[in-house]
Amino acid sequence: xxxxxxxxxxxxxLGLVLSVPAPVSADYIEDVAVGTxxxxxxxxxxxxxxxxxxxxxxxxxxxxxxxxxxxxxxERVWNPSLGGDYILNRSHIQGEETIYFSxxxxxxxxxxxxxxxxxxxxxxxxxxxxxxxx
Numbered sequence: 001x002x003x004x005x006x007x008x009x010x011x012x013x014l015g016l017v018l019s020v021p022a023p024v025s026a027d028y029i030e031d032v033a034v035g036t037x038x039x040x041x042x043x044x045x046x047x048x049x050x051x052x053x054x055x056x057x058x059x060x061x062x063x064x065x066x067x068x069x070x071x072x073x074x075e076r077v078w079n080p081s082l083g084g085d086y087i088l089n090r091s092h093i094q095g096e097e098t099i100y101f102s103x104x105x106x107x108x109x110x111x112x113x114x115x116x117x118x119x120x121x122x123x124x125x126x127x128x129x130x131x132x133x134x
Contacts (some may be wrong), residue, residue: 049086052098054080079103100120 054075064074083103091097 034090034093038088038090041088041093045088046086047085052101053082053086080105 060074060077060081063069063077067073080102084100085092088099089097092099
């Protein structure tokens with residue numbers, strides 16, 4: 001009796017799983033092409049970005065030391081070189097997202113805040129930030 005019950009239960013569960021409609025993508029060739037292009041682009045992009053970031057980090061360190069520990073000068077080197085995209089993804093390859101090899105330059109109003117403050121408090125208006133820094 002136990003064997004028949006298990007067999008019936010397994011058959012019922014298998015029938016339910018197979019009867020549930022699943023989304024099917026007919027664009028396998030396009031998916032393969034975009035995936036291959038993403039991998040191929042990253043083979044060249046990632047080492048170039050890592051070299052650029054390493055050189056920017058070293059150059060920013062030299063700028064920091066040579067300007068008498070002026071962090072703002074070093075930060076102007078570090079932000080563009082260490083920021084940006086390190087790995088390309090599907091939306092970069094398809095043109096849905098912009099590729100930032102170096103970090104985008106912030107607007108003049110946001111220059112008063114550090115990068116961490118801009119990330120944590122994006123709702124602060126630039127005019128309010130200018131008032132706070134005075």
